[in-house]
Amino acid sequence: STVAINASGEWLALGSKSGGQLLVWEWRSETYVLKQQGHAHGMGCLDYSPNGSLVATGGDDGKVKAWNAASGFCFITFTEHTGPVKAVCFTPKGNAIVSASLDGSVRAFDLTRYRNFRTMTTPKPTQFSSLALDHSGEVVCAGTQDSFEIFVWGMQTGRLLDVLSGHEGPVSSLSFSPTAPVLASGSWDKTVRLWDVFETKAATQSLPHPADVLCVSWRHDGKEVCSSSLDGSLSVWDVGDASLVAQIECGRDVAPGRRMRDKSTFAAQAAASCFTTVCYSSDGKCVLAGGNTKWAAIYSVKRKVCVKKWAISNNRALDGVPEQLHSGSMTEAGPKGLIEHDEEAEVDGDTADRRDESLPGSRQASKGASRRRPAIRTAGARFSPTGRAWAAATTEGLVIYSLDDRSSFDPLDLDIDLTPAAALEALEEGEYLRALLMALRLNEADLLRAVYERIPSSSAQLVAANVPQCYLERLVALLTTQVEATPHAQLHLVWAKSVMMEHGGWLVENRAKVAAPLKGLHKAISRQFSEIGGLANSNGHTVTFVT
Incomplete structure (x- = not known):
């Protein structure tokens, strides 16, 4: 969709809007100088490597990508999944990436030989929505969104070891304790359950919530669990006595911008927003949160206040970024930006190909949905193990915020x-x-x-x-x-x-x-x-x- 030529005329830069691809081609030697491509339908999850040098992402296009956190370049793409990837995790040694997908498989990818060396499945087809590895990297757990179960495999053999049942809704999030073989699972049944995966099949503790649980995260000492729920609050639990340590109301901080189809007031939209991903900082004093809003925020657990928040994008072409809607763009038929062209007036040969035939309610539109605007959101957010940076998988791609900015300009x-x-x-x-x-x-x-x-x-x-x-x-x-x-x-x-x-x-x-x-x-x-x-x-x- 765009082309540029360098000053000497030796390099051609080609950009593809639909594929999110950037190519730099040297025509004399007929070789690629640069070849980079993002996720076609947006990122759905991410994870940092143990040393903080790499970031793994999974997308709705079924691809798993590994990025260099320093340069921002993707150096390997795995395409074995046939459905959207919902969760990715690095092994504790950082030499492999494990991913869970809606195609019913959990796959492990080797970062040394760049191959899919392990594929884990279930006796009956199911869709995986969450993933977790224990601190040794020998046990893999994945939660489902249709059968409400948690499946446990051995990494070495790929054999199914156990099935944990008890949730009454989709398992939205899994997280292993860093210090003990205890698994925390969050579900839409408004509970967070703690499982001892090596001792019993029943949950050892159940932590009730006022709304559906969207994400859970352990503190690095294994003594606290933070959870995000659909009512827009963050709950911090003491695992020792299953008591609620703190509850942070995030309604004001999570307030989104206006969307083109919004008919309710801004206050009503703020009440319906929530954080869908949480992560503890390396020192355990703060929590990073992001969700279906343009804001990513850091909260102090002790003081129960928002310490800092960032607008992850200022692109007003995305739904949820503008603070106010332009009244002049409203018509009797709806917003001008969403009104389809008159098919009789368009006589282009590709009109039929661009016709929107996507199903109602689907987020991924077909190539004809030129009038549908993507909404800003943060699908995943993680602190770097070094504590000097954090990354977020957003609608616009992978963004990394760092404290180490002193090398950007040297007088x-x-x-x-x-x-x-x-x-x-x-x-x-x-x-x-x-x-x-x-x-x-x-x-x-x-x-x-x-x-x-x-x-x-x-x-x-x-x-x-x-x-x-x-x-x-x-x-x-x-x-x-x-x-x-x-x-x-x-x-x-x-x-x-x-x-x-x-x-x-x-x-x-x-x-x-x-x-x-x-x-x-x-x-x-x-x-x-x-x-x-x-x-x-x-x-x-x-x-x-x-x-």
């Missing part, structure tokens, strides 16, 4: 007076961060050593905390070089500790990029520890006698 990139003399002058004036960044930019060994050794150890943590992430790889390499070349053991340890404490999350997410300098730093510090430790041990009694 030194525009400095024309970048010289060794300027770096030393900044060092003399006490501008240690500026001096270090200039030295890292110039990358001269003598200048790097001079600046590094003249920064006071008391300022190391403050300087390290403000180093942009684009320079962290060079900084770690500098530490490795200095540990191997100079005897200032205390200074090296202070710098190494400061970098790890301030940027540990980023280093874990980008460990492939910094693996070599980190290994070198570890080896150099270990060698220095052995030398100093041996000397100290051999002179321990002498030091004790002198002191």
Whole structure:
């Protein structure tokens, strides 16, 4: 639907509106420079890998995609499912993705060989709507939306181990305790049930709710469960005594925008909205929630208040984004944007192909539904295991919000007076961060050593905390070089500790990029520890006698 050519004329960029595809083609070599495609009918679920570097998504087009959280590129797509994918989970080791679909299968995909190595099914065809893995990755549980049961398989063999019955409505959400073999299940029968999957087939506890339960999530210490219900509230339960710890009313925060077909007031629409996905933060103090609204919000569990909320899209072409409807667009036949064209007036050859023949009430329209606008919603939201970011599967695609934004713009990139003399002058004036960044930019060994050794150890943590992430790889390499070349053991340890404490999350997410300098730093510090430790041990009694 759109084409662009670069300045040299060697690359052609092609964009497909219907398929959500972007291609960059080099015509001379007849090869793809870039080939990316999103989900055709929107995303329905997502999950973070254990180290936070990857994000897995499942779509209504039956595809499972794995994305690089740093670059935003999809590097593998699995197409084995024949129905919408409703839930995806990473294994605890992060080497496989498990997905549940409405086609009646639960599939496991290997991220090393990129293949579907396990397929789990039931004796009778059913539709899966939720999925969970235990903390060992050996047990797979999936909930159904038609038989109201929970099926349990073994990951190693793919055999059906057990069937948990008791719910009287579709099982909307499953979540395993991070510390014990206890499964929490939320259902439209207005209950959250806790199951000991290895001891008994009956639910050990049942937590009643005033409305249908849409999502459940465990706190990382396994002591609390948070659930979202259809009445727009979040409930926090103490698992030990099955007591309600907190109930957060989210009606004001979940209030959506106006939809073109809305006939009721804004207040009535707000009362009918709710959060459909919840997730605990890494420290367990906050809960991230999203749903059939343009807002995603973070709540403090202790204070029961909304700490922060984001509008995940400002695209007014989506239903639910505008705060008010334009009265001039209303006619006797309804909103102008939804009135179909006169078939007699259109004589195009593809008129019949574009005719809307989708079933009433269906969200996925046929190619003729050009007058149907997609509604903004958040199908899934997850915190990164590092606690520095969170991701959401929305109508517009996968969005990632991060605290690590210091590398987006670096003023030194525009400095024309970048010289060794300027770096030393900044060092003399006490501008240690500026001096270090200039030295890292110039990358001269003598200048790097001079600046590094003249920064006071008391300022190391403050300087390290403000180093942009684009320079962290060079900084770690500098530490490795200095540990191997100079005897200032205390200074090296202070710098190494400061970098790890301030940027540990980023280093874990980008460990492939910094693996070599980190290994070198570890080896150099270990060698220095052995030398100093041996000397100290051999002179321990002498030091004790002198002191």
